Amino acid sequence: MKKLVFLILLANHFLVAYDQIIKETIPQFIEKVYLHTDRTYYYPGDNIWFKAYLIDAFDRMLSTHSENLHVELISPSQEILSSRIIRLEGGLGNGDFKLSGNLNAGKYRIRAYTNYMRN
Numbered sequence: 001m002k003k004l005v006f007l008i009l010l011a012n013h014f015l016v017a018y019d020q021i022i023k024e025t026i027p028q029f030i031e032k033v034y035l036h037t038d039r040t041y042y043y044p045g046d047n048i049w050f051k052a053y054l055i056d057a058f059d060r061m062l063s064t065h066s067e068n069l070h071v072e073l074i075s076p077s078q079e080i081l082s083s084r085i086i087r088l089e090g091g092l093g094n095g096d097f098k099l100s101g102n103l104n105a106g107k108y109r110i111r112a113y114t115n116y117m118r119n
Helices: 002-025
Strands: 031-037 047-056 068-074 080-087 092-098 109-113
Touching: 031 109, 047 068, 047 109, 068 092, 080 092
Parallel strands: none
Antiparallel strands: 031 047, 047 092, 068 080, 068 109
């Protein structure tokens, strides 16, 4: 029984030390972007309205680290159809894309990133 308790305490010690090593090697700042659109489906000629939230991954609060957000509308064939640079204030921003009237049906993507995320 004493050996089992000793092994558990020893394993716990190594896990705490490993956790500290991981925390020291991971960068202390990670940004995440969340986009909230006004609808799920759109038709040619519609506007895609969106709101952007820039979050600090560690404390899950709005981040003021970056001031510009790059947002791109990408076609099903991976072609960038439109791009915007959104000004962030206090970690929040908003914008829109005007869809062309001659778009083909398909799954389009919206990609958002900051300059920090490009590294």
